[in-house]
Amino acid sequence: MKKGSENTMKDIALELGLSSSTVSRALQDHPHISQETKLKVNEAANRLGYSYNAVAASLRNSKSNTIGLIIPRISKYYQSTVITAIQNKLHEHKYNLMICQSNESPELEKELVNALYASRVEGLIVSSTLNTTDFAHFDVFSRSNRPLVFFDRVPKNYPAHKIQGDDYHGANMATAHLLAKGCRNVAFIGGPLFCNLYRDRYEGYVDALRIY
Structure with a gap:
């Protein structure tokens, strides 16, 4: 018996009287397979020294x-x-x-x-x-x-x-709050404006300054 081969999966199926596709789904913990069947399949797999190869399965199933x-x-x-x-x-x-x-x-x-x-x-x-x-x-x-x-x-x-979050609105509200409290020299510390986070925050900051 070749460990990890498709023949081994077929051997599990023959031993339990199941189809190879049922064994495969049980080893993948498929929701349509009963817990009793999953338990029997996994016990047989352990007994036979079979290790389910998820990578190989993904290649076959394109998933x-x-x-x-x-x-x-x-x-x-x-x-x-x-x-x-x-x-x-x-x-x-x-x-x-x-x-x-x-x-x-x-x-x-x-x-x-x-x-x-x-x-x-x-x-x-x-x-x-x-x-x-x-x-x-x-x-x-x-x-x-x-x-x-x-x-x-x-x-x-x-x-x-x-x-993404509403960085414009957050910066606009924060700046407006400071201005409403009487602050007049509100600075903006950010990053490069080609990054959406800093660009949106800067625009929110500038628009609040224009209003006040």
Whole structure:
């Protein structure tokens, strides 16, 4: 018996009187398979020394059940909370999360996009680097119709799904509040204005100054 081969899966099926497809779904914890059947299949797999190869299965089924995530820095509190939320939601739907860190490097970001694409992730979630101005390296996902979602730091004109907070409104309210309290020299400290976060905050700040 060859450990990890399709013949071994067929042997499990023959021993339990099940079809190979039922055994396969049981090993994948498919919701349509009863817990009793899953238990029997996993016990037989352990007894026969069979180890389910998820990578090989994904190649056969053209599904990896994996979503890629690229963020600037895992150490940032906001980014770490986002990772937790995404992973928890994906887990509910039997998906895995592959996390990559760009370290604010556009060059590394490009490499990671290509690596995740080659790894056959089924979708990609991205918070781009602070210095990313050309988003053409994400075209591989767009061309292959794999879902692409930007969050937090999002491109202004690149066609993709985008999730972002209302940075304009937040900066506008904060500036207006200070001006209403009598402050007259309100400074703005931000980053490069080609980044949507800082651009929107700056515009909110400037508009509040104009009103007062």
